[in-house]
Amino acid sequence: MPSKLRLVLPHGLLLVATLFLYWAATRIQVNVGAGRIGPDAWPKAIIVFMGLLCAWEMARRLVMRRRDGAAPAIAPGAGAGDDPQSTPAMHAGKLVAGAGLVFAYVIAVPWLGFFVATVVFLAAFPWCGGMRRPVLTTALGLAGGLALVIVFMRVAYISLPLGEGPFRALSLALLSAIGVS
Amino acid sequence: MEILSLLATGFAQLFTPVNLMVLAAGLVLGMLVAVLPGLTLVMGVVLALPFTYKMGVAPALILLTAMYVSGTYGGAITAILFRIPGEPMDVPLIWDGYEMAKRGEAALALGWSLVAALVGGLVSAVVMVLLAKPVAGIALAFSTPEFFAIVFFGLASVVTLSGSSLANALISLCLGLLIATVGVDEVYGADRFTFGQPFLQDGIEFLLVMVGAYGIGEVLTRMSTGFAAPEGGAGQGTGRFRTAFPSLAQIFALKATFARSTATGIVVGVVPGAGATVSAFVAYGLESQYGKNRAALGSGAPEGIVAAKSAATASVGGALVPLLAMGIPGSGATAIILAAFLLHGIQPGPQVFVANAELVYTVFATVFAAVIGMCILGYFAIRPLCKVLDAPEAIVSAFVVVFCFVGAFAARNNLSDLNVIAAFGVLGFLFERYGFPIAPLVLGTILGPLAETNFMTTMVSFDNDWTVFFTRPISGGILAFAAAGLAWPLAKAVWKRVHDSRRAHARPG
Numbered sequence: 001m002p003s004k005l006r007l008v009l010p011h012g013l014l015l016v017a018t019l020f021l022y023w024a025a026t027r028i029q030v031n032v033g034a035g036r037i038g039p040d041a042w043p044k045a046i047i048v049f050m051g052l053l054c055a056w057e058m059a060r061r062l063v064m065r066r067r068d069g070a071a072p073a074i075a076p077g078a079g080a081g082d083d084p085q086s087t088p089a090m091h092a093g094k095l096v097a098g099a100g101l102v103f104a105y106v107i108a109v110p111w112l113g114f115f116v117a118t119v120v121f122l123a124a125f126p127w128c129g130g131m132r133r134p135v136l137t138t139a140l141g142l143a144g145g146l147a148l149v150i151v152f153m154r155v156a157y158i159s160l161p162l163g164e165g166p167f168r169a170l171s172l173a174l175l176s177a178i179g180v181s
Numbered sequence: 182m183e184i185l186s187l188l189a190t191g192f193a194q195l196f197t198p199v200n201l202m203v204l205a206a207g208l209v210l211g212m213l214v215a216v217l218p219g220l221t222l223v224m225g226v227v228l229a230l231p232f233t234y235k236m237g238v239a240p241a242l243i244l245l246t247a248m249y250v251s252g253t254y255g256g257a258i259t260a261i262l263f264r265i266p267g268e269p270m271d272v273p274l275i276w277d278g279y280e281m282a283k284r285g286e287a288a289l290a291l292g293w294s295l296v297a298a299l300v301g302g303l304v305s306a307v308v309m310v311l312l313a314k315p316v317a318g319i320a321l322a323f324s325t326p327e328f329f330a331i332v333f334f335g336l337a338s339v340v341t342l343s344g345s346s347l348a349n350a351l352i353s354l355c356l357g358l359l360i361a362t363v364g365v366d367e368v369y370g371a372d373r374f375t376f377g378q379p380f381l382q383d384g385i386e387f388l389l390v391m392v393g394a395y396g397i398g399e400v401l402t403r404m405s406t407g408f409a410a411p412e413g414g415a416g417q418g419t420g421r422f423r424t425a426f427p428s429l430a431q432i433f434a435l436k437a438t439f440a441r442s443t444a445t446g447i448v449v450g451v452v453p454g455a456g457a458t459v460s461a462f463v464a465y466g467l468e469s470q471y472g473k474n475r476a477a478l479g480s481g482a483p484e485g486i487v488a489a490k491s492a493a494t495a496s497v498g499g500a501l502v503p504l505l506a507m508g509i510p511g512s513g514a515t516a517i518i519l520a521a522f523l524l525h526g527i528q529p530g531p532q533v534f535v536a537n538a539e540l541v542y543t544v545f546a547t548v549f550a551a552v553i554g555m556c557i558l559g560y561f562a563i564r565p566l567c568k569v570l571d572a573p574e575a576i577v578s579a580f581v582v583v584f585c586f587v588g589a590f591a592a593r594n595n596l597s598d599l600n601v602i603a604a605f606g607v608l609g610f611l612f613e614r615y616g617f618p619i620a621p622l623v624l625g626t627i628l629g630p631l632a633e634t635n636f637m638t639t640m641v642s643f644d645n646d647w648t649v650f651f652t653r654p655i656s657g658g659i660l661a662f663a664a665a666g667l668a669w670p671l672a673k674a675v676w677k678r679v680h681d682s683r684r685a686h687a688r689p690g
Contacts, residue, residue: 010615014352021359021374029371037640039366042633043359043373050355057348090405090614098404099607102397102582106599109586122579129408129575140576148583156232158591 007065008058015058018051097128113163113171114153119145146174154178184310191542194239195550203240204547207247208554212562214248215255222252222457223513224395228581230388230517230524231588238525239540243547245521246501249514250302250551253457253493254559257294261486262287270458270493273465277478277485284481288425291563293486295424295556296432301443301491302552305498308447310545313534316506320531325642326649329635330656330663332628335509336621337663347670349617357625358632360385367630368637380597387626388520388592393602394619396585398609400578405610408574424560427483438484439491441467446492450499456512457493464492498548505529505541508631513620516627523627524592 025047030038101124108117123141131137152158153175162171194200207229214225226248233241256271261278274294281290323331336354363374364384375381432439442464449460468488469478478485496512503509508530510516522529527537534541589602612619643649651657 010611010617011352024374024376028373030369031371032369035645037637037645039369039371039373042636043362046355046358046362050352050359053348053352053355057346057352060348091407092405094407095401095405095610099401099610102401102606103603105582105586106603109599110596114587118583121583125579125582126573126575129404129578131408131573131575144580144583148587152587152591156591157235158231158587159594160587160590161596 004062004065007061011054011058011061015051015054018047018054022047022051094128094130098125101125101128109161111164111167113167114160115145115149115171115174116163116167118148149174150178154180184314187538187542188310188545190539191544191546192550194539194543195243195546200240200243203236203244204247204550204554207244208251208551208558209562210244211248211251212255212555212558215252216259221395221399222249223517224399224581225252226514226517227392227395228584228588230392230521231584231591233521234524234591238522238527239543241521241525242518242540242544245514245518246544246547247551247554249518250494250497250548251555251558252514253497254294254298254490254555257298257490258291258559258563261290261294270461270489273461273489274486276465277480277482280479280481281483281486286481288423289427290481290483290486291424291559292426293483294490295559296427297439297442297487297490298494298559299552299556300439301446301493301495302497302555303549304443305447305450305495306545306548306552307498309498309501309548313502313506313541313545316502317531317534320507323531323655324653325635325639326653326656327659329632329639330650330659331507331509332632332635334659334663334666335503335507336624336628336632337666346616347667349615350621353612353617353619354621354625357390357622358629359625360390360622361387361626361629362633367634380595383593385601385626386592386598387623388524389589389598389601390605390626391517391520391623392585392589393605394609394612394622396581397602397606398613398619400581401606401610402613403574403578405614408578424563431483435484435487438468438472438487441471442488442492443495446495447499449492450496450512451502456500456514457496460492460496460499461489464488494552501544501548505533505544506531510624510627513623516620516624519627 022044025040025044028038028040028043030040032038101121105117105121108120111117112120119141121141122144123137126137126140127134149160153160162168162175195204210225210229211222214228215222226245229244229248233244236244253270257274257278260271260274261282264275264279278290278294281287320331359374361384363381365371365375365382366373372382445464445467446457446460449463450456465478465485465488468484469475472478472484472488474482474484500510500512500515501518504515504519506529508519508528510519519529527533527540585602585606586599589598590596592598609619611617612622639649640647649656650660
């Protein structure tokens with residue numbers, strides 16, 4: 001990706017988002033008397049301010065880059081993400097696997113139930129994070145899943161998803177075994 | 182006299198068997214999260230929040246307050262012994278505490294940090310009790326323009342003290358304020374940004390933003406940079422760890438350092454958005470400029486430990502003053518305590534001293550008890566606490582994710598909320614990656630409804646006359662302070678640029 005584009009990409013995307021949000025704000029139903037401000041005024045004011053900030057930051061970065069030649073533009077007090085030197089190296093594979101597992105867990109919980117989904121997640125997540133000890137992570141998943149079911153469903157009385165079909169039957173059997181009616 | 186009587190009631194509330202158990206649990210949990218470098222104090226308090234849903238409001242606040250207090254100490258142990266700051270506020274302790282440890286004075290360094298935490302914590306607790314009610318009394322006379330100005334000041338302070346680029350911090354704040362507008366509008370009942378999705382009509386709970394951006398976002402950030410292996414068995418051989426206290430004469434010799442840094446901690450703590458980390462660094466900076474032994478700072482001087490630690494602990498009492506008296510959180514952790522108040526249907530602010538005085542003084546009593554409990558725990562639990570460092574970060578992170586999901590789900594029993602926190606987790610990661618601070622985003626979602634309601638009510642009451650915010654003396658004054666706070670980093674940046682350019686031109690060749 002060209003460095004100029006990479007420099008302004010986050011703020012550019014946010015600017016596009018503000019344009020979309022402003023369009024959405026114009027569709028808010030306003031039924032107020034003449035001379036009164038409606039429910040769209042507050043969000044519109046924030047969106048306009050945010051859009052101006054994004055545009056200003058993009059312009060500032062481009063101007064600074066031109067002035068400093070090829071050197072990266074860093075304002076005084078700029079964040080870590082502005083400075084490629086300070087940004088730690090990224091393990092993209094691990095990140096994608098980790099984020100994928102988090103989303104898979106969200107999707108799986110209603111189907112598999114809290115216990116089964118959590119056992120699988122607790123075993124798989126450390127594996128994705130580089131901990132290649134299958135026996136340990138599996139044991140940890142089982143023990144951790146059981147401990148969390150006891151803590152949340154037996155002690156804290158939080159009603160968590162039981163799953164569907166055979167997984168529901170398994171969750172109910174487990175709850176009955178730990179004394180939750 | 183009335184204050185003492187109310188404080189006695191607070192202690193009576195606290196000293197019931199259940200509440201004492203909750204206090205002890207909060208102290209242990211707070212210290213554990215502070216010891217683990219992968220878990221921050223704020224994230225620890227967030228993870229404890231779901232356990233408070235089914236509790237009464239008093240035990241819930243006792244748990245979170247105790248975690249907040251003891252969380253300011255635990256990281257000192259690992260910073261001094263292993264050069265691993267459990268929390269950002271513990272970084273200055275490396276400069277002197279670890280240097281003392283290298284000289285074979287680890288036990289004494291830990292003793293100094295305990296004494297500093299005890300003095301800073303107790304003095305700030307006394308100041309908090311004395312200050313909170315008068316501040317609330319003043320706030321009682323406020324009308325909606327003044328409340329809008331106070332909320333605006335709180336938001337502006339968070340932005341300016343967020344330690345990142347001002348533009349990014351403001352963008353993060355705007356996004357938080359916009360998220361708070363999603364759903365059915367309270368004043369007119371209009372649908373805003375729901376895009377035809379029924380689950381968005383109830384709005385996006387600040388809890389989901391907070392848990393997703395802080396909790397899941399932090400886990401993804403750590404995963405992207407590679408989880409750290411246990412520090413070569415840092416917790417091994419813990420038998421050699423102990424604490425040795427300095428003598429009374431040694432403590433008395435550092436009275437000016439204690440006074441200066443405790444006062445700094447309280448004052449910085451009161452400023453919304455500052456918190457323990459800023460307090461520790463400011464106090465250390467003051468000590469390095471005005472301290473009697475300033476030349477020795479950084480080479481293992483007790484003054485460095487006392488300055489950073491007493492200021493960090495003193496900031497707790499300071500941060501609770503604006504939270505309880507005006508409903509403005511003074512730090513990340515107090516924002517979560519504010520969330521606990523709101524989840525139990527109580528809005529902190531001047532009215533809380535009238536309607537829920539007993540509860541407020543229970544929180545005060547908890548701070549006193551927690552400071553003392555934290556020091557006892559810090560003295561006796563040093564060996565098992567160090568053992569915790571052997572837990573691999575990948576496993577800790579997996580549990581953090583599950584705790585985040587349970588916390589988000591249990592609030593409304595809504596499966597759609599799980600998707601929302603996963604999405605905010607990705608947003609939190611992207612924010613961290615591209616230098617956008619998360620604190621303004623979270624505070625925008627918490628304080629946004631308060632800001633909008635007070636703004637809209639003022640506009641309706643004063644016939645759309647927006648000048649009322651500036652012409653009323655108190656709101657005008659507060660807004661001027663907020664504007665000065667926002668302008669200060671800009672002015673500093675411009676001055677630095679002019680100064681650098683002059684120096685570059687003056688350089689020969």
